[in-house]
Amino acid sequence: MMRRPIRAAVAVVATAFLMPLLTASPAPASSGRPTDGARKPADCRPALQVLASLPGTGDSQVKGLGPTALAVGASRGLPVYWTGTRVHRVPLPAGFTGGEVAAVNAKGLMAGSLRGAGRTAAFSFRAGARAVTLLPEGARAADVNDQGLIVGDAVKDGALIGLEWDGTRIRRRLAPPAGYSLTSVTALNNAGQIAGSGEAVKDDESWSAGLVWPAGRGAAAVPLQRFWPAGVPYDFWYPRDIDRTGRIVGTHDYTRLDTRTPTQWRPPYTTESEPGLLGERTSGTFEAISPTTNVSVGTASDSHMVGPFPPETAPPEQAQIWPGTGPLLALPRLSPEGASQAYAVSDDQRVGGSAADAGSTTRAVIWTCALRQAYRP
Numbered sequence: 202m203m204r205r206p207i208r209a210a211v212a213v214v215a216t217a218f219l220m221p222l223l224t225a226s227p228a229p230a231s232s233g234r235p236t237d238g239a240r241k242p243a244d245c246r247p248a249l250q251v252l253a254s255l256p257g258t259g260d261s262q263v264k265g266l267g268p269t270a271l272a273v274g275a276s277r278g279l280p281v282y283w284t285g286t287r288v289h290r291v292p293l294p295a296g297f298t299g300g301e302v303a304a305v306n307a308k309g310l311m312a313g314s315l316r317g318a319g320r321t322a323a324f325s326f327r328a329g330a331r332a333v334t335l336l337p338e339g340a341r342a343a344d345v346n347d348q349g350l351i352v353g354d355a356v357k358d359g360a361l362i363g364l365e366w367d368g369t370r371i372r373r374r375l376a377p378p379a380g381y382s383l384t385s386v387t388a389l390n391n392a393g394q395i396a397g398s399g400e401a402v403k404d405d406e407s408w409s410a411g412l413v414w415p416a417g418r419g420a421a422a423v424p425l426q427r428f429w430p431a432g433v434p435y436d437f438w439y440p441r442d443i444d445r446t447g448r449i450v451g452t453h454d455y456t457r458l459d460t461r462t463p464t465q466w467r468p469p470y471t472t473e474s475e476p477g478l479l480g481e482r483t484s485g486t487f488e489a490i491s492p493t494t495n496v497s498v499g500t501a502s503d504s505h506m507v508g509p510f511p512p513e514t515a516p517p518e519q520a521q522i523w524p525g526t527g528p529l530l531a532l533p534r535l536s537p538e539g540a541s542q543a544y545a546v547s548d549d550q551r552v553g554g555s556a557a558d559a560g561s562t563t564r565a566v567i568w569t570c571a572l573r574q575a576y577r578p
Contacts (some may be wrong), residue, residue: 205500245550245570249533251558252565253288255279261288263553266545267305271328272553273313274544274565275301279513280313282328291326291333296325302326304344312342312351323353323366326565336366344389344442358525363397363414365389373418381410381424386432388442388449391492392416396440396449401426411440411451413448413470425449425466427473440466450487450497459504463487463523465497479521480578487523491546495525496572498543498552518542520554520568522575530575532568535559546571 254276261276263283272283276476277301282289291302293315300315311326315333319437323339336342342353351366352375363375363386372555377383381399384482388396393416398410437445440451449466453475461484478485479501486499503515520532532552534541539557546552552568568574 231476247570247574250567252283252286261565262555263565264544266551266553273302273305306345307347312345314341343387347387352386354386360561378422390443396443410439411439420490444490445492450490452486459506460484488544489546491548494548497523498546500542531578545561
């Protein structure tokens with residue numbers, strides 16, 4: 202089995218300044234700017250917007266970005282959406298106590314999951330509606346495309362099954378490749394391609410692989426390379442998002458060394474690439490890719506096994522962005538020692554996620570004109 206070299210990690214804390222609610226802090230003076238000519242919106246204004254939270258205690262995070270000022274996610278354990286910085290509750294059906302909105306399309310259709318006592322349910326919703334629409338058989342909805350198709354999963358007879366909905370109708374059931382069981386359904390693009398992951402078991406050996414379902418009801422899932430097809434129980438592959446050209450981003454989790462690496466697969470999916478890690482960080486993820494501009498985002502962290510040592514010297518997690526070429530770049534923190542995460546990115550360079558403020562409360566945030574704020578730590 203091929204091994205990645207172990208990095209000699211040095212804890213490097215980005216020196217971003219505490220920023221006002223709607224004003225981005227400057228990148229550190231020693232930072233570099235992206236130079237690949239990535240497309241910038243004409244009215245691009247760098248800022249770190251802090252969105253309102255519901256009353257109570259608990260975290261808030263942006264999970265999806267819709268048209269103009271629409272964002273979706275969760276606040277205090279409840280599904281919400283935002284218009285600008287204003288937060289709105291998604292109405293909960295009887296018997297449900299929480300959940301999240303996982304995604305929203307360009308026409309404002311939302312999809313997500315509810316939870317109650319011992320059960321979960323997939324739903325769709327539009328801003329201002331009096332009630333959510335429960336999706337038949339669904340336990341979780343993960344993504345929605347601009348045609349209104351929604352993907353997610355359910356559990357049947359103890360096994361995970363993948364589902365695609367068209368309105369309130371099940372359009373197709375997403376079977377894994379022969380010999381695999383399904384472990385996730387995570388993303389759907391406007392071409393109808395779907396990404397997820399699976400696991401194969403043979404005798405006493407098992408292995409993990411990313412999966413892609415081509416568009417079309419009868420299309421069979423295809424394993425994404427690079428996976429180890431026997432006897433390697435330490436590598437796990439988690440595709441998280443897919444753009445309009447079929448590029449898939451996600452994470453390679455090498456559990457033996459507690460290292461996660463941002464990963465991209467390109468059609469025809471015979472190889473995968475890992476663009477590296479943020480600065481001296483020893484772990485990280487990709488969570489989303491923009492629909493057409495090949496900008497990916499995720500979160501940088503550190504391995505408890507690779508270092509730095511002692512582990513408590515590692516800086517907090519930090520939201521990261523990749524323009525598609527060159528090194529990964531950091532996004533400014535909300536407070537100097539506050540953790541941050543990135544979960545969504547749009548073609549107009551908005552990045553949605555969460556960030557801890559000076560009081561250690563995790564707030565829902567949006568970085569606008571994100572590449573102009575990004576820097577090399």
